[in-house]
Amino acid sequence: MILIDQARWWYRERRWCHLVSDRDLEELHTFAAANGIPERGFQGDHYDVPEEYRGALIAAGAVEVTSVELVRRLRAAGLRLTPAERRRRSAAIGHPPSG
Template identity: 65%
Template sequence: MTVLIDPPAWPAHGRLWSHLVSDASVEELHDFAAANGIPARGFDLDHYDVPEESHARLIAAGAVSVSGHELVRRLIASGLRVTGRQRRENAHR
């Protein structure tokens, strides 16, 4: 069970963002986020968006830094990836 974080490379709201995921369970991800002060509003179906300034702190807390490609590969392999289609379906609920 591992919580993974990719480099802050995603621009939004005037800053760069990382993605935080679990390769084991959404519960593990929520527990890690809560323990590290990440607000629930940062959760987006299969990951948390976290600002660049939190990156080093989350690694120090135990998140494993991986490339964006590796993060997606491991999220898919875990079966926890939410696809674009699932996102659209969820948006219509």
């Protein structure tokens, strides 16, 4: 299932939310690509998504959950990475570190 949390995190004058799968990364990448989310938004275990995309992603099937629930489900699926693991994975696929 694709999950999305609230847009709570400010970066570069925009609010951002997180898009994850509680099943596998293939589901997440497929959903993101189908909905125009750039690959550069992938942060190793989630996509960072600007607030203005959130409504369309929910309309496309992403399920709204709290940030706590999103992380809980990501961990339960065995997909949650530590910050260091996320940086390594993002660097391995040529993405700059998030900030």
